Amino acid sequence: MIQAKRTNPFILVLVVLLGFLGGFYYYYQNKDLEVPIPESPISQDVSILQFNTLNFDFSILESQQFKSLKQVGSITKGEVGKKNVFTD
Numbered sequence: 001m002i003q004a005k006r007t008n009p010f011i012l013v014l015v016v017l018l019g020f021l022g023g024f025y026y027y028y029q030n031k032d033l034e035v036p037i038p039e040s041p042i043s044q045d046v047s048i049l050q051f052n053t054l055n056f057d058f059s060i061l062e063s064q065q066f067k068s069l070k071q072v073g074s075i076t077k078g079e080v081g082k083k084n085v086f087t088d
Contacts, residue, residue, distance in 0.1 A: 060066055
C-alpha cells in the first residue's frame with residue numbers, strides 16, 4: 001500500500017500567514033485615497049422643476065356623472081392558494 005506524503009505543518013502555517021499579510025497589504029494600501037462622489041443628476045436636471053406647480057383638479061369626483069357610475073359584477077371571496085396537505 002502506498003502511503004500519502006504528510007504535508008509539513010510549517011508550510012501550511014506559512015501559506016496562511018502569507019495570505020493574511022497579503023490581505024492586509026491589499027486592504028490598507030489605498031486607505032488614504034478618497035473616492036469622489038458624483039453629484040446627483042436630478043439636481044442638474046431642470047426639466048423636473050416644472051412639476052413644482054403641478055395641481056390636480058378633483059372636481060370630477062363631485063360631478064353627477066361620476067356619482068351615477070354603478071359597479072358591474074361582484075367579487076366573491078373564494079379559496080385562494082394551495083391546500084396545505086399537513087393540516088387535517
